[in-house]
Amino acid sequence: MQIKESPTMYDAIIVGSGAGGGMSAKVLADAGLKIAVVEAGPYFDPADPEQMTQLKWPYQSPRRGANTTRDFGEFDMAYGGWEIEGEPYTRAEGTEFDWYRSHMLGGRTNHWGRISLRFGPNDFKHKDIDGLGENWPIGYEDVKPYYDKVDKLIGVFGTNEGLPNDPDGFFLPPP
Known part of the structure; x- marks a missing residue:
């Protein structure tokens, strides 16, 4: 008699463990979903x-x-x-x-240099500023809560300078 194991069932399968996939996996796992992450490259x-x-x-x-x-x-x-x-x-x-492309666990986050610049309020409204292109249908205030969440989760180094189009964030002190 052959014993067959049932395949593991997942609520979500995420392709790639870079910034997008890694963040998605964390958010979904924290919400209680059973997650599998498929990666093209090896652990480094x-x-x-x-x-x-x-x-x-x-x-x-x-x-x-x-x-x-x-x-x-x-x-x-x-x-x-x-x-x-x-x-x-x-x-x-x-x-x-x-x-x-980085075919390795973590994808391109392995060479992003810990630089995570936010778009500022003017970046969403360039047509109003210089007449070129189109304004975004959303503004900085719409995405600010998500920027704040990511800053706290991944740990971005920097200092708050109060510059008009370079929004302050939640920064770790420089090492």
């Missing part, structure tokens, strides 16, 4: 000496210091890049804008 541990690459010398490269095709060098600590073979979402057809 910057403290693991085998994976710690930023402090290595060029001669430690498999190319022994020869030039690399990687835009940020051989040791950029990212599994990915501007061009990934078979990646269908690198560039929209007819455009020259490239998306940097």
Whole structure:
């Protein structure tokens, strides 16, 4: 007699563990849903000496210091890049804008540099300011509660300066 296990059932399956997927997984899990996250790349541990690459010398490269095709060098600590073979979402057809891809746990949050600038009130109303483009159908005050929530959740470093179009947030003190 063969025993068959029932497959695990999930309320939601999230593709990618970057900023959007990671935040979605947290919010849904905190609401009590059973979540599965599917990730294209491996786990990356910057403290693991085998994976710690930023402090290595060029001669430690498999190319022994020869030039690399990687835009940020051989040791950029990212599994990915501007061009990934078979990646269908690198560039929209007819455009020259490239998306940097990180196929690793956490996605592009691995190289975002802890910079999280908010759009300010004027950014939503540019047509009123310079006559170009269209105004957004929402304003800064509509998204401010979400900016505040994200600041508190992920921990953004900075200082409140009271600048007119650079809104203050909830910042951790600089290290």
